[in-house]
Amino acid sequence: MLWPAVGALLGSSFPSKACVMGAALLFGILALLLVFGSPGTGSRLHSLHLKRGFEGTGRRYYSAFFLFLIFFCAGSFRGFFWESKMTKAAQLAAAGKTHLVALRVLTEPRTFPGRTLFTGVIVDDVVPGGLKAQGLRAAVTAYYTEDAGPLLPGDVVILKASLGLPRRAMNFGEFDYRSYLRSQEIFLEIKGTFVESRRCPLETKDFFTVLLGRTRRVIKSRIEETLPSQEGALLKSLFLGERDEIPDVVETSLKASGFYRFILVTGFHVDVFSSVLMKAARKLTRRYLFSRIATVAMTFLYASVLGWNAGVTRAFISASMRILAPCVRRKYDPLAGLSVAALVLAWEMPYPLYDAGLQLTFLGSLGSWLGKCLGKGTGGFSSAIWMLLFLWPVLAVRFGNVSLGAFLAGGAWACLSAVLIFLGIASFVLPGFSVIFGWLPFLLLRGALFASSFLSRVPLVSLGLPAPFAVEIAAYYVLLLALSFPGPGLPRYRSIARVAFILMASLTLFVSTFLRFYSPWPEVTFFSVGQGDCALIRYRRAVVLVDTGTAYATENTVLPALSRRGIRRIDLLVISHFHQDHAGGVDALLSGLFVEAVLVPPGTGKNVQQIAGSRLPRILEAVPTTGYTLDGLEISMLYPSAPKNQTVTLAAGKYEGENEASLVFSVEAPGGFYVEFWGDAPSEVISSVLSTNGLLYRKGVLGEKGRKMDIVPVVKVPHHGSAGSLVEGFYERLRGGHGVISVGPNPYGHPSESVMYAAKENGVSIWRTDLHGQITVRMVYGKARMLPFLRTGAGG
Structure with missing residues (x-):
């Protein structure tokens, strides 16, 4: 599953032209025929492998290569689909006119004085000018007067609005708002004046999205009723993935202490949630299969409310495969879980390799897995070290600094998040619980804010680092992987290749570091x-x-x-x-x-x-x-x-x-x-x-x-x-x-x-x-x- 996943991710992130895909497919078919032979004939190359004692080696390698090409082409076709959406959005934005646009509200609107923000989907078949726009998602800013009523997910609103493209990064190291929205399948930015809203029957394809939007609305109101502003904003970020209401000072301390990135971006709290829920379900019932299916179902509901970003999707798929693997008498393979998640994201997410959440969650999971394999009894410490080694280039590129607090206190943050999630669920389901025990989540949230504030002031807990360039990142990972392979016991040619890779990568890093300062x-x-x-x-x-x-x-x-x-x-x-x-x-x-x-x-x-x-x-x-x-x-x-x-x-x-x-x-x-x-x-x-x-x-x-x-x-x-x-x-x-x-x-x-x-x-x-x-x-x-x-x- 690994090579098909790699091919799909590369194809959907960097779609190739039809002629390139055709040549790749032809080359893959020829390679497959070379291994298996044409009908009725043998394969000379395969026979040579058999004579040398490598039974099946050539077949396995060429099959993996063929699958890589097939899924690369499939990912490219998906990439072309997203490109067509982007082209349509660019044509609409280039029109440069104000239109009456009908949109269905998909997410819980966020209201500010004089305006409201939400994600909507265009329901018009065409907009004035003859351009087809139906089905395109947009980040919407609606300006309204005092007589405008509240909006609910599922409402259809009519705006007199201009259509544009979200702002993209214009400088190295700048936040790319267009790429951020694109990962959520949002290609347009619509700003306009509110005209009217209507209650309309929901279409089947929007029913689940709107239902989740209204569920999030209920959860948000319950949190606001029971908790003060800062503590409530932190709990909303855990339940709903909303970080807009966290004050800037608090957000800075959460980033420096590691809570923000370790939990809210990578989706690791979903992993902990499923693990704790699985243990609780097995204690509550002796039905082996029921407890596992119920755990997967509850994790799915929580992930749906949280929002299906890259980290949450990876965590849910990995957790589901880990929980259900014993039911089919299989041992869970972490690489298989990552591969399946990669295939899903390659299909569902536009240009997935550009997404910061995907980079963080996959590299962190790979580092943790490799640390367990190489740790030899050191357990969590080795996993944390290898996770840090895998993640720091991405953290430096995306955020400009590396939070050591995320790795020193990552386990504590994850456990605290799981406890808060379960306490929050109890408060939502059992109204009397919040009346009697409402002080408990408040104290835990206040403690989390205090701990993050304290950690953020510790010297060197957050290191500002220059962002490495592409060649530096490639050389770094080559060096890291080469060092992870043990030197003793390798065949002579592999040992020479390993030393050569180490020397070339080290030289590249030395030269690039020198050029950074001179x-x-x-x-x-x-x-x-x-x-x-x-x-x-x-x-x-x-x-x-x-x-x-x-x-x-x-x-x-x-x-x-x-x-x-x-x-x-x-x-x-x-x-x-x-x-x-x-x-x-x-x-x-x-x-x-x-x-x-x-x-x-x-x-x-x-x-x-x-x-x-x-x-x-x-x-x-x-x-x-x-x-x-x-x-x-x-x-x-x-x-x-x-x-x-x-x-x-x-x-x-x-x-x-x-x-x-x-x-x-x-x-x-x-x-x-x-x-x-x-x-x-x-x-x-x-x-x-x-x-x-x-x-x-x-x-x-x-x-x-x-x-x-x-x-x-x-x-x-x-x-x-x-x-x-x-x-x-x-x-x-x-x-x-x-x-x-x-x-x-x-x-x-x-x-x-x-x-x-x-x-x-x-x-x-x-x-x-x-x-x-x-x-x-x-x-x-x-x-x-x-x-x-x-x-x-x-x-x-």
Whole structure:
């Protein structure tokens, strides 16, 4: 079952084209014929295996390979089905119009002042414009007035709404909301005004979903009646999988202590629930088969109420197979349980390998199983260690840190969760129980919150780690698996292969770690921070940050992106001017990282002093026409030409610096690296700089071995591509170069069509952070490599 499961997961996550699948099937059939022989003939290869004493070895290997190909093709067909759904959703979103849309409410609506959120399915056959939309699920935000009545799962609501796609990650390390919703078969985001609601007969396919929604509503109301807010929110997360009502401070401590990820994401509490329930059922009844079937049925109901995410699905299938295996006189195989769960998820979940819950629950289960196999009597300690070893790359990529509390207190969290679940069920089923013993779950929940808060403050309980890249993850798992195989006793050729794998993986990890802290090639990364600016320049050991974007962008995009790269120190922070979209995150940046020096426009040094407080970096006020050198990087100031007085109000958080005072500078490095930063400079400033400095960049530079290397200019387009920054001659001088526009949704019409036209007419490739996401420009041997985060086509 293992190889079919692997094939199905790969096929559904990375669907291949029909020609590739056809070639794979043909190759598999030929391989199968080679092993078994054509009808009436023998197989020479199989005969050789028999003569050498490997009876059945070739047949088994080729059969596994054939099954892998078959299920890979089946998974690809399923992947194409999800792609068709995504294409339909993209067509609806591209229409860009407001429609009257009828939706059936599937989940318990969450109500906030003036709006309500729920998951719905479109019941219209077509929406205006002739596009088919029936059956598509959507995350719905309905804005309503005071006279709108309460919504129940199963109601049909009519909204005057716009259809769009959920927001996707635009930077490395950013949360991908679109991928998160896609794993729940939600492909659209609908926002609109409430028109009316109706009670309509349920369709058969929606009956079970709506029934579960109403059951969840009852459970939620019971919890709210019996428990205070924080304790109730924690119990809701255990019963309903809802984490929205957990306060941010509490959620942070739950993450650091391991409760959040060990229990709520991986589904391990479902494993414990089924085990405890099985023991209780066997004590309550002597009917062997009945107790096991009842346990599976109760686990199914609990998993249905909780929600069928990847962790819950894996836990239910594994628990069911473990419980029912003795009934058919079979011994439960953990790998078989994982394989069956993988086959189910490959069919039911869109692009399953992209889901964080699936990665965590499967790798954690594999690590635990391998730890038991290799532990030789060490039991749970070995399982916890191997689970940690298997999980930390995924935790680092998905969350930016590894919670050691999850492995130190994982057993305690799981047992506590099981007790709370049973107490909660007793409270729901037996109304008198909550009256008499309602204090017991309250004390346990309060104790869990206190313990998680205490653990989160323990030093090193949560380790912040840089996110490994794909090649590092592959090398790490190769090294881990190679070390798990015992060296002594292996045949000579396998022992040599094992040593070779260990050496290659170790070398890969060493080189990648070195390159993380030392950049041999100069590069600049323009972060996608919405309507704002922020860029990271790296060369050798130098780290320079130009602007910060808004405070929100700094906290939610810039700091996580720097942390995922392992950057804890900024050598130089350059602030072009003190507008909110350029310098709004200075305070957050100084709080989150060590900043050696800050370079600001003339006359504005005191403004940084007000923000920094006791965190005093070295403050440099830019000197006109002066150069700065930092480990091979040369920063040349081009503007302003003379100090200007500015009034900046920081206490209120409003930055009122003038665009005319924006710093304009260039950054150069060996190998033809040249980047211009223009801030929000208006046309008058741009004309002045061009008339003073000419082309600004040299046509060529002397490279290695005396070879002439062309410079490919890269320019951060002035003022987000506004029409007011367009100057005759600006793009003519950049022919063959690249322009980067840092822009987001805005009411100003940025970037201007005139700017886009001027760049295109002069052969300048335009890259936009709102379309391409984060954009990295790496100069390797005189060639500029453009590396956009989103592969939406070349700039133009």
